[in-house]
Amino acid sequence: MGVGKSTVGELLAERLGTGYRDTDADIVAAQAKPISDIFVDEGEPHFRELERAAVRDAVLGHSGVLALGGGAILDESTRELLAGLPVVYLTMEVGEAIKRVGLNTARPLLAVNPRQQWKLLMEARRHHYTEVARVVVTTDDRTPEEVAEAVLDALELKHLPGSPSAAADAADPRTPDKENPA
Template identity: 50%
Template sequence: MVSESRPVAVLVGPPGAGKSTIGQALADALGVAFHDTDTAIESEQGCSISDIFVLDGEPAFRALERAEVARAVASEPGVVALGGGAPMDADTREVLAGHVVVFLDVGIADAAKRVGFDGSRPLLAINPRATWTRMMNERRPTYEAVATVRVDTAGRDVADVVAEIVEHLGAAR
């Protein structure tokens, strides 16, 4: 059990990398809480992220996201999963400095299976495969820059990915 008030690990990566699923399984394996910043924003706002994008615009969502990430990284003692775009914000990158940040890497084939590209993700609503590929090409350098650990999730089951992350966390302590 962890007694610090900072995350054991912060998960970053694109839509479909498995941040929520792997994050929950990792938290369970470590015996700590799991916190998903997107879920927290939806709960606080009383509507979906898609609705926030439509009603208030992306800049409004990013401001909410920036604040929630800063709060979570400062006070959540377990595993924290960030939305895919969160690390693109310079303030968020500063907040992540000094933390164990796990980049869950994935290719488009696996991401498509996991996400389904069904339009529920606002940034992937139009031509989802091309948009995801472009987004990943733009975001990859940032994910790699903020990460202390990179784990490829493509073609792997959750237990295998969690075991690799636990192994990295053990080596980091």
């Protein structure tokens, strides 16, 4: 929560010249109401069913950058679906999380004692994130642009020709050509 999945995902899609999709946005659009209302009106188990279906549809029907909600990884079938894909786990410390999402938040799982709830959620989820992630990238004290660069570097992905990073790579003689390594 608050790690920058959506912002970084959009930057990555732009730099790679591909589409971007966010499963939380898919759920909100399909249900015509915010996730916090789904939690209140139908409960977390119902939301998790919607989330599982949204992730399955997105993974099977979208070939670009995909951002998943923070709890999507709790579902075993979702973790199986993600196995072998270039999954990135964006991580941050609790202090940074609180700065980003705030203590007064509309996030249903942080409604009571957000700092403690965030810690508990991360303790329960971290091993699932690391289980499916190909790389882990920290977002603490980094701009979204710096995080996107770190993800591209960690996955050894090329930038879209003409992007600022591709131009910088081409101008830097120290940057190896990944197709024709020296």
